[in-house]
Amino acid sequence: MSPEKKRNKKQNRTIMRTAILLLLIAAIGYTIYNSVTAGDVEVLKVGDQAPDFTLTDLSGETHKLSEYEGQGVFLNFWGTWCEPCIREMPAMSNQYDVYEEQGVQILAVNIAQSNFEVETFARQYGLDFPIVIDRDKSVMTAYNIRPLPTTMLVNPEGKIERIVTGEMTEEDIAGYMEEIKPE
Structure with a gap:
């Protein structure tokens, strides 16, 4: 395999790994955001006043x-x-x-x-x-x-x-x- 092909293959692998890493970071960020904001909605329970609408x-x-x-x-x-x-x-x-x-x-x-x-x-x-x-x-x-x-x-x-x-x-x-x- 020529040195240029090796370099291209290595560069492609680096791009793919970076893309996967960015996707994982985005997924973790989304999960953290959802768990933090999930507490914003108060869970109703028996005995609570029913919210008017x-x-x-x-x-x-x-x-x-x-x-x-x-x-x-x-x-x-x-x-x-x-x-x-x-x-x-x-x-x-x-x-x-x-x-x-x-x-x-x-x-x-x-x-x-x-x-x-x-x-x-x-x-x-x-x-x-x-x-x-x-x-x-x-x-x-x-x-x-x-x-x-x-x-x-x-x-x-x-x-x-x-x-x-x-x-x-x-x-x-x-x-x-x-x-x-x-x-």
């Missing part, structure tokens, strides 16, 4: 959580692509028909999907409870929502009564609505 439903009406004071709020975070969400929606609708007159409201918070997707889904499953869209994910962030579905049970005083992650059965939903029903 205002979102718009599919009809253009605004829903402000604090306006539901005195009622229980079944605050469900979901997406149309989420299989467990799809399975629990009809059960939520059935229980809403039972508990709405008893002072329990459902606010289904869709995570940043289009009106078309959400309207099509609601029509397909005959959903009649308020569905709002968290377009910029600010409510999702305020509530520190990770897996979907996640449901926050908010009691009539506006405090978080229970946090439920994952799919719920119709019996679960009925029991949870009973928990937050006004006295």
Whole structure:
């Protein structure tokens, strides 16, 4: 092998090693940044005051959580692509028909999907409870929502009564609505 080829090969190897080193440094920096800023979002727990928010439903009406004071709020975070969400929606609708007159409201918070997707889904499953869209994910962030579905049970005083992650059965939903029903 000629000296020039050896030099080129060595130079190429040095460039490749430098690129890999820079990628590793960037990855470590990103990890450190994420772990430092992750603490900025306060994790909600049972007994905390539910953060207030205002979102718009599919009809253009605004829903402000604090306006539901005195009622229980079944605050469900979901997406149309989420299989467990799809399975629990009809059960939520059935229980809403039972508990709405008893002072329990459902606010289904869709995570940043289009009106078309959400309207099509609601029509397909005959959903009649308020569905709002968290377009910029600010409510999702305020509530520190990770897996979907996640449901926050908010009691009539506006405090978080229970946090439920994952799919719920119709019996679960009925029991949870009973928990937050006004006295």
